[in-house]
Amino acid sequence: MKARTWIPLAVFGVLVAFLAAGLKLDPREVPSPLIDKPAPLFSLPLLHDPTQAMSPGQLKGQVWMLNVWASWCVSCRHEHPLLVQLSRTGQVPIYGLDYKDKVGDALAWLEQFGNPYTQSLVDADGRVGIDYGVYGVPETYLIDKEGIIRYKHIGPLTPKVIEETILPRVRELNA
């Protein structure tokens, strides 16, 4: 009789254990179909010199990061200091994909908050973003020497992601 009244608590304990385990998982972490596939090709004008264009082919032979950003994106502002910091260490070149943005706004934004990008590419109509499966800004891709996407991070980067996931992978890919 007495033991029976403890049942709800026990069941609840099991539920909490599962929920706690669930917190460590990310339901949105849909394994991107692009992982381990060649980075989609494009040719886009440079933000700081629209007469010049660039394509990922030119970057073969080095490990690089593609960071999708925009001046209208508030979360990008959160991760921006981290990118600036990372670029100063020179561990990995960061290329920016300025997504659905106005050139003037984008330049002013980089002026104000600092420019971590080796180059920024202008994807004004978001077409390249579609090829990369961008569904929210910011997103970050890590691409290896062969031009193959090795890692994708959705949402703003955190110090933890950079230290524990991105940098170890960069070292691994450079090795």
Next chain:
Amino acid sequence: MIPEIGHLALIIALCLALLQGVIPIWGAARGNAVWTAAARPLALGQFTFVALAFSCLVRSFVTDDFSVLYVANHANTALPLQYKVAGVWGGHEGSLLLWVFMLGLWTVAVAAFSRHLPDEMVARVIGVMGLIAVGFLSFMLFTSNPFERLLPAAMEGADLNPLLQDPGLVVHPPMLYMGYVGFSVAYAFSLAALMSGRLDATWARWSRPWTTAAWGVLTLGIALGSWWSYYELGWGGWWFWDPVENASFMPWLVGTALIHSLAVTEKRGGFKNWTVLLAIFAFSLSLLGTFLVRSGVLTSVHAFATDPERGVFILGFLAVVVGSSLALYAWRAPKVGLGGKFDLSSRESLLLTNNVLLVAAAGSVLLGTLYPLLLDALGLGKISVGPPYFNSVFVPLMVPLVFLIGIGPFARWKKTSFAELARRLKWALGAGVVAAVVLPLVLGRWTPLIALGILMAAWVAVTVGQNLLTRVRATPGGFGAVPNHYLGMELAHLGVAVVIVGVTLVTGLEQEKDVRMDVGDTATVGGYTFRFDGVTQVPGPNYESRMGTLTVFKGDQALRRLHPEKRIYRVQTMPMTEAAITSNLVRDLYVSLGEPVGAGAWSVRIYYKPFVSWIWSGAAIMALGGFLTLTDQRYRLLLGRRFRARARRGEAAGEAAR
């Protein structure tokens, strides 16, 4: 300055909530009258500061203060005023503030309308609610401060999610939260009763109106949400079994069970432990819902930006609240005696069946909602559970429940004879069967499911009528003398019948057409002809709209023009479909624009939805029934006595002054 005042107000509210959670409960345990008496002023003080914080946030929104991060993320100068205000609860931090604000409202309401209750009881109830407020206020202050500054200030805000820029959203979340949080009162009453060790009929009588009030508001909130997704998402669905919808539906199911089991506890002294447990469950599910929505453990169309730190905090809070109350239950419940005995065929056992079915339904919804997470946690892969599961589990549980609605009110307490029940119910059954055979044919299509739906609706409607008639005949003074709590019950049951008609007929008889239309083209759906008159550009306050025009004809007669829109919101560059709907009692005509397909032609989606508005009207009738019970004589008497007493005191004071 204003945001800092808001922040400070939240901190003060937290301190007051701490005192409110400790002093009155301690006072009640020690029999210290001064400490017990502190409950009401502390609750009022806490609420005042929460309300102050809330108005500070509203002000920051209205004045476009983009130096506040939350405002910069959820508003824009071009956003119309009503959506700036609704923007307050358009994101995570602000919805929490709304939650705490609602909790404060309920606490103050308890403080005001409980003068007839023993002081100890009130002290414990208000104390428990204070502890809940402590949890939410510290959650807000430590992980999700709505007043956090953004420096340098943004020039322009990121705008509110266009999906949320809608009149429905202005009212839906406050309603839903009001209902959610309202179950905290029933929960607090149960814990207070467990603490005092006095689980008796009086406790049940005190909890009943609060439970019904919360239930009524939650019913409206859910219905509004369903209605919103119907007209806003542009594809005419009205329920998606989305995790967030389920999060509000589970407390509703358990709350419905609680209302019925409270009746048994009050009238017959039975089911005491069960009722306490249900009250704990109803509120725990509200908290669980908050956890699911806020922590991001599940994906959902409603998901806000999430962050694991917040998830850990809410889970911890959930574990403490639910764990401690279940432990208190496990410790105290064995001391509670059993209620009066009852026969297998009696109103008690019917209500018990009702409870079992409702709880089983809530359990299966919970299982379906958490199943993807369970599998993922066990490393068995990623899946999603969709409507087929929910429909095939939920509907079979609801069918017997609906038949019980017809039987329950006829049955007597303690013991009732099958023969008598059968004699009374044969008319309802006969009428139901006739309706089930004939009505679908009249409406144009007979399928077993439509027939079953009609049978259930007719069964409920006829038994409600019969019941009422019997009751009126048996009441000296006729209809006017029938107590409101009884009328409320019958009205709520009738609402169920109305919902069933809506669900059955719209599911069984709806028609839709996806057509490519050039200017001047016509399409016929559900006996109505739609002529496409082209699309024009119309600027909105913070969006550009391409507005279509369609003329609806019945035969040769033009009925009206419909203007479905395709909007692009300037800041978030998000395309939104605004459906155009014309509605009457028996059908909705629903038109939404697809994509332009060249040279002025568009793809257009046209729906004919018979009786769809009955779904929400039925829910509104149910809620109305709930509110009607609150106006019952016995609650009014208590209020009236209080006012009379105050009036007397007023007169006495006046005389003294003279």
